[in-house]
Amino acid sequence: MNHKFLQIHPQDNVLVALTDLNVGEIIEFGGKSITLKDSIPAKHKFALSKIDQEEYVFMYGSVVGKAVSSIPEGGVLTIANVKHEANSFSEKTETTGWTKPDFSRFEGRTFKGYHRKDGQVGTANYWIVIPLVFCENRNVEVIKQAFIDELGFGKPNPFKSLVQQMADLYKSGKKEQIESLVVEELIQESGPKLFKNIDGIKFLTHQGGCGGIRQDSDALCALLAGYINNPNVAGATVLSLGCQNAQPSILKDRLAKINPNLDKPVILLEQQKEGTENKLLSQAIKQTFIAMAEADQYERKDAPLSKLTVGLECGGSDGFSGISANPAVGHVSDLVVALGGKSILSEFPELCGVEQELINRCVDNEIANKFSKLMVDYAASAEAVGSGFDMNPSPGNIKDGLITDAMKSSGAAKKGGTSPVVDVLDYTEYATKPGLNLLCTPGNDVESTTAMAGSGANVILFTTGLGTPTGNPVTPVIKVSSNTKLAERMPDIIDVNTGGIISGEKTIQEMGEEMLEHIIKVASGEIKSKAQLLDQDDFIPWKRGVSL
Template identity: 80%
Template sequence: MNHRFLQIHPLDNVLVALTDLDSGENIQFQDKNIILKNHIAAKHKFALEYIPKGGIIYMYGSMVGKAVHEIPQGAVLTTSNVHHEANTFSEKTETTDWEKPDISKFKNRTFDGFYREDGQVGTANYWIVVPLVFCENRNVEIIKQAFVEELGFSKPNPFKSLVQQMAELYKRGKKEAIEALEVTQVLEKKDQKLFHNIDGIKFLTHQGGCGGIRQDSDALCALIAGYIHNPNVAGATILSLGCQNAQPAILQEKINKLNSKLTKPVIILEQQKEGTEQQLLSLAIKQTFLAMTEADQIQRKPAPLSKLTIGLECGGSDGFSGISANPAVGHVSDLIVALGGKSILSEFPELCGVEQELINRCVDDTIAKKFSKLMIAYAASAEAVGSGFDMNPSPGNIKDGLITDAMKSSGAAKKGGNSPVVDVLDYTEYATKAGLNLLCTPGNDVESTTAMAGSGANIILFTTGLGTPTGNPITPVIKVSSNSKLAEKMPDIIDVNTGGIISGEKSIPEMGEEMLEHIIKVASGEMKTKAQLLEQDDFIPWKRGVSL
């Protein structure tokens, strides 16, 4: 790899700047002598050849845009001279071959996980408390206040000490001294946990369950059922008001659909039946505590890597994401699939333009048709309200080189590696087939990670080029940086740095194997992710309206 610029695919008519390039600089590429017409910031693209007005822009060997007006050779690509244009797609036209990666290093490896009676294995052991409707959020918060510190799950808060110091200075009339205060990191308490085999009690508040369309409350119940069924969950306490759309009977129906013989404890309490809030909360707290004493009896045991289900996510992407972090995650996906495990690729708005490739990778026509149907329906729902997939790139994406949705999607799809697509799942459907699964979710980071955990992911790989403070309550989220500058600037949120691919120090397979080693440590409870340490327990159910 040339460490100053890169042509990703031989068919591409643009080059990617790997470092800042000066206007007027003479670039030699193959038999071309290119004089740069503009300053090209790292991560941005410039024309390899003259592109006429209406000319197609190619990256990753695919159409990613169209020239609004002519673009001279060596000129930078921007939102002013390029607009979104993507490949169309149809039925399955061919069957693609897959060359499995070498798995000899990992074939006999294991992780220490929590076995469930249905055969799934968790990478963690959490108890969850979830309201069926937003009316119960306050009661959930009261339970949280009662449990977390007393059970030893609370995290020391250095900012609490900062506020105490500021208050004391203000009382003493020394307001001017406040600016000089520094945050002192409070050491984490050791061996304070009452339950040593439970990783935490998590509280999944939300704004749904009533007042919207019935499809949204049904989907909420299906999502919560998926969380209960997830192998990282030991059991659940569910609070219902009683009169809401998301009824306990619907939740039970969704649980039975996933596992009619579920043996996990699920405590469901209804406020309008129990009487006063004190009666409801006393009962919820006592029953939850007693159930957690049983959940604490389960211990980690060695499990094959085939028991891993890896969620594949990107957020705060940059112009390097599709070159470093996403392909490295794609190699991990291929390794997991070759080992007999599952991976889940979501964010359908960020698969725009690569649909035909994914359709051809589907193992049969039925799965391919389901993918097409979901993509068409999603795109139509966006257009119906005056939006579209072309509006998906965020200001941060555009600032760092992802100027069209097709450009962003071509890089985002690299997280799915090269393995066949064994199943296509609609939102809240659960992954049951070993191999690569496509899951219909928005591109919104938290809605997508929320959905993947609900579909069975017991580890999530999350790539970012800009820095995204996102996690999940029950599934460890490993944050992967696309560039070394980000990893150095925000070490508190980044777990793995793939910037070595950009500098030429690491290959994509080498980085993928390093990442799998990291996964094994996290899955075994030997290492916590940065998202876990920061308690980034983000949970946002998707209302099936438009959310890009």
């Protein structure tokens, strides 16, 4: 790889700057000299040759935009001279072949996980407390306050000490000394735990369950059922008010649909039946404690890597994400699939422009048609309220070189590797088929990771170029940096740095294998992901309105 610029695909008519390039600088490429007409910040793109107005812009060998004004050879691409444009798609036109990667390094390897009676294997062992309706959030918080510190899951809060010091200085008339106070490092490990084999008790509050459309409360029940069924969950305490749309019967139906043979403790209490809050909370706390003591009997045991279900996510992406972090994660996906495991690629707005490739990778027409319909319906719902996939890039994306949705999508899709698509899942459907699964979710980081855990992911790889603190309550989220500067600037949230691909020190395959080694350690409980250490327990159900 040239360490100053890169042509991703031979058909591309733009080059990517790998470092800051100066106006007037002469670039040698393809037997010709290109004089840069603009300064090109690292991660941004410039024209390989003149791009006329209305001419397509190609990256990754695909259409990623259209010039709204003429772009000179060596000119920078911006939102002022390029607009969103993407390849169209139709029915399945061919069947894409696949050659498995060399996975000999991982043949016969295992991780130490929690074996559930239904055959799933967890990479963690959590108890969850969930409300069926937002009215119960307060009671969930009361249970949280009662349990966390007493069971040894709490951590000292240095910011509490900071506020106390500031208050003391203020009261003593020494306000000028506040700026000089030094905050202690966050304590990332909890104290001695009462239950040695339980990784934590998680509290999944939300704002749904009633007051909206019935489809939203039904989807919420299906999502919560997926969390209860997730192999990382030992059991659940569910609080219901009683009169809400999200009825316990709907949750039970969704559980039966996902797993008719579910054999996990589920404590379900209804406030309007129990009576006072005191009675409800006393019952919830006592029954939860007793059930957690039973769940503590689970121990980690060897499991084949085929028991991994890896979620594939990106957030805070930059112009390097599609070159380093995403293809490296794609190689992990291919390795896991080759070993008999599952991977889940979500964020449908960020598959815009690569639909035909994914359709042709589907193993049959039925799956391909389901994907097409979900994409068409999603795009139509966005357009119906005056939005659209073209509005997906965030200001941060644009600032760091992703100026159209198709450009962002072409790089984001690299997380899915090259393996066949074995299934397409609508929101809240559970992944059961080994191989690559496509899951319909928004591009919103938390809504997407929330959905993947609900569809059975027992570990999530999350690529970022700008830095984002997203985590999940029950599934370890491993953050993958696209560039070294980010990894050095935000070491508290980054687990794996793929910046070596940009500098030429590492190949995509080498980084993918390193990443899978890291997954095995996290899945075995040998190390925790940074998101776990920081208790980044983000949980946002998707209301099936428009969210990109």
